[in-house]
Amino acid sequence: MSKQSQAVSLAEEYYDSPEADAFYLNVWGGEDIHIGIYDTPGEDIAQASRRTVETMARRIPDLGPETRIMDLGAGYGGSARYLASEFGCRVTCLNLSETQNDLNREKNAETGLDGLIDVVHGSFENVPADDASYDVVWSQDAILHSGDRPKVISEIDRILKPGGHVTFTDPMQADDVPDGVLQPILDRIHLSTLGSFAFYRAEFAKHGFAEEDIDPMLDQLRTHYFRVGQVLKNDYDEIIKLSGKLYVDNMLRGLDHWVNGADKGYLAWGILHFSKT
Numbered sequence: 507m508s509k510q511s512q513a514v515s516l517a518e519e520y521y522d523s524p525e526a527d528a529f530y531l532n533v534w535g536g537e538d539i540h541i542g543i544y545d546t547p548g549e550d551i552a553q554a555s556r557r558t559v560e561t562m563a564r565r566i567p568d569l570g571p572e573t574r575i576m577d578l579g580a581g582y583g584g585s586a587r588y589l590a591s592e593f594g595c596r597v598t599c600l601n602l603s604e605t606q607n608d609l610n611r612e613k614n615a616e617t618g619l620d621g622l623i624d625v626v627h628g629s630f631e632n633v634p635a636d637d638a639s640y641d642v643v644w645s646q647d648a649i650l651h652s653g654d655r656p657k658v659i660s661e662i663d664r665i666l667k668p669g670g671h672v673t674f675t676d677p678m679q680a681d682d683v684p685d686g687v688l689q690p691i692l693d694r695i696h697l698s699t700l701g702s703f704a705f706y707r708a709e710f711a712k713h714g715f716a717e718e719d720i721d722p723m724l725d726q727l728r729t730h731y732f733r734v735g736q737v738l739k740n741d742y743d744e745i746i747k748l749s750g751k752l753y754v755d756n757m758l759r760g761l762d763h764w765v766n767g768a769d770k771g772y773l774a775w776g777i778l779h780f781s782k783t
């Protein structure tokens with residue numbers, strides 16, 4: 507099996523598992539499962555996570571009913587519902603996990619947004635969409651799961667219309683990291699590398715994209731993983747009933763690695779926004 511398809515099938519298996527599904531539903535409430543932007547370190551996770559969506563949306567010019575958006579790795583579709591309900595945008599949610607896609611479809615129907623949102627099963631390494639068919643490509647904390655990020659960027663270039671925008675967040679490594687120090691984090695997500703600001707800048711430059719806005723916020727990654735750990739410890743007995751002790755204990759260890767990596771300055775996170783000239 508190639509490295510690319512191995513990374514894709516591991517991500518699919520992980521997000522489809524009942525343990526992961528129960529964890530994400532109960533800690534984030536089944537909407538946004540990405541790093542939040544916190545006003546205060548103790549803020550509610552869902553509220554901070556929603557602020558990330560609002561912050562990204564504010565930076566894209568002219569969102570409206572004419573805007574077609576592709577969300578790569580869309581999770582439960584919280585961002586799509588926000589973009590559809592606030593701006594009337596038409597959104598395609600591409601996601602590997604059919605467990606998440608089912609809940610996404612249910613929530614879209616419940617909120618009456620299913621006419622604006624399509625939920626599609628597939629991988630962002632091979633996007634099932636026509637060339638130049640989207641105005642905006644959006645992605646939150648998903649591209650890290652790819653075993654072939656240059657391919658994902660080629661796909662973004664292919665499906666965007668000229669003048670289109672791409673905005674995304676991704677847990678990344680710092681531009682300069684000593685060899686080997688990220689191994690505990692990489693092992694946990696079954697990957698050999700993470701992206702970095704330097705990597706994404708260079709890749710989008712190769713495709714002729716212009717940099718609109720690069721906003722590093724490593725402190726938010728640190729706050730977020732610490733906050734998720736706090737919630738897990740506080741509600742431990744309840745959450746192990748849903749996700750199992752093994753899953754939760756592994757998650758707690760994984761979160762510690764992210765927090766330590768952030769404290770040492772080995773990691774990076776933030777909003778990246780480029781446009782196709």
Ligand SMILES: C[S@@+](CC[C@H](N)C(=O)[O-])C[C@H]1O[C@@H](n2cnc3c(N)ncnc32)[C@H](O)[C@@H]1O
Nearest residue numbers: 517538539540579580581602629630646648651
């Ligand atoms: C941390 S979650 C973020 C979900 C969503 N973007 C959000 O912010 O709520 C990562 C998502 O990436 C999806 N994913 C991972 N690898 C993928 C791939 N190759 N193609 C499409 N989606 C993928 C997972 O199924 C999961 O929904």
